[in-house]
Amino acid sequence: DAKTTQPNSMESNEEEPVHLPCNHSTISGTDYIHWYRQLPSQGPEYVIHGLTSNVNNRMASLAIAEDRKSSTLILHRATLRDAAVYYCILRDSMEYGNKLVFGSGTILRVKS
Amino acid sequence: EPEVTQTPSHQVTQMGQEVILRCVPISNHLYFYWYRQILGQKVEFLVSFYNNEISEKSEIFDDQFSVERPDGSNFTLKIRSTKLEDSAMYFCASSRGLAGGSRETQYFGPGTRLLVL
Numbered sequence: 001d002a003k004t005t006q007p008n009s010m011e012s013n014e015e016e017p018v019h020l021p022c023n024h025s026t027i028s029g030t031d032y033i034h035w036y037r038q039l040p041s042q043g044p045e046y047v048i049h050g051l052t053s054n055v056n057n058r059m060a061s062l063a064i065a066e067d068r069k070s071s072t073l074i075l076h077r078a079t080l081r082d083a084a085v086y087y088c089i090l091r092d093s094m095e096y097g098n099k100l101v102f103g104s105g106t107i108l109r110v111k112s
Numbered sequence: 113e114p115e116v117t118q119t120p121s122h123q124v125t126q127m128g129q130e131v132i133l134r135c136v137p138i139s140n141h142l143y144f145y146w147y148r149q150i151l152g153q154k155v156e157f158l159v160s161f162y163n164n165e166i167s168e169k170s171e172i173f174d175d176q177f178s179v180e181r182p183d184g185s186n187f188t189l190k191i192r193s194t195k196l197e198d199s200a201m202y203f204c205a206s207s208r209g210l211a212g213g214s215r216e217t218q219y220f221g222p223g224t225r226l227l228v229l
Contacts, residue, residue, distance in 0.1 A: 034217075043116075043203045043220030044155060091216055099145065099168060100205075100218055102155040 004088045009107040012078045020073040020106050022088030032091045033064060033071050036100070037084040044087070044102070047073065051093070083110045114138045116221035118204050124227045125194055133189045133224045135204030142209035144187045145218065146179065148172070148200040155203070161187065162209060194228045201225050 005023040012018040024033065035047040048055055048062045050071070055062040061074040075082055087105040092098060117136045125131050137144050146158040159169040161179050176192045187206075191198055205218040 032216075038155070043205075043223050044218075045220065046217045049217070093216075098216070099157040099160055099170075100147075100155075101157065104154060 004090060004103060006086070006088055006103065006106045008104065009109065011109045011111065012075075014080060014110055014112045015077050018075040018078045018082070018108065018110075020075075020086050020088075020108065021070065022072070023070045024088070024090055025069045027068050027090060028092070030093045032093050033062065033068075034089045034091050034100075035060070035062065035073050036087045036089060036102075038087070038105070039081075039084045044100075047086070049091070078108075078110045080110050080112060083108055114219075116204055116206055116219050118202075118221035118224050120224060121222065122225045122227075124229065127196055127228055128193050131191050131194055131226065133191075133202050133204075133226070135187045135189075135221055136185050137187055137204065137206030138219055139185070140208065141206035141219075143167070143207045144179075144181070145205040145207075146189045147203045147205065147220075149203065149223075150197075150200045158189070158202075191226075194226075196228050199226060199228045 032049050032051050034049040036044045037047050038044045048057050048060050050062045050064050063072045085105040085107050087102050089100055119134045144161045147155050148158055149155045157170050159173045159179055160167045178190045180188050201223045203223045204221045207216055207218045
């Protein structure tokens with residue numbers, strides 16, 4: 001799996017937007033960019049994924065650079081419940097059932 | 113919304129004892145996984161399972177580990193002779209198993225916290 005680089009931690013104020021960056025300079029053409037998060041004492045949870053175009057869902061938005069070497073997860077209004085570790089993971093779209101390789105992720109702290 | 117369930121939520125065992133961790137994956141999913149997370153460390157892949165056989169396993173998944181799908185709904189992880197270093201949170205996950213994008217989304221259970229004394 002291609003590697004990703006994320007900041008160790010970030011802090012945000014409640015109700016403000018949060019931009020979580022991820023660098024993946026060795027991404028291949030068939031790699032999807034997936035984001036998962038892990039709330040305290042819980043299992044990882046899917047957030048969003050994309051290939052080339054920016055994506056929105058009820059949880060977040062994903063902005064993908066034109067060269068696909070970086071992406072940004074956007075939480076539009078952070079809440080205390082968004083405090084978690086956020087993982088950026090590349091997944092090969094040509095493979096079936098392949099494992100998730102978790103890095104250290106970004107610890108997001110949300111202040112009230 | 114369908115979800116992955118795991119039992120028990122907590123398990124305490126003596127070193128050398130056998131433990132079985134149980135999971136019920138989402139019903140129409142074809143791929144099943146076990147991951148573990150030692151306290152304060154990364155989530156680590158253990159094994160994936162498809163069509164009643166192991167499709168991939170990590171170096172962690174040695175001879176003391178085994179997986180089974182004993183019926184149409186359960187997926188189990190057995191640790192034959194537990195060691196102190198097996199103490200961790202064990203997560204089961206499942207995915208639909210079709211290549212590409214969201215069809216490969218993995219859904220995780222809440223985990224079983226295993227403590228080996």
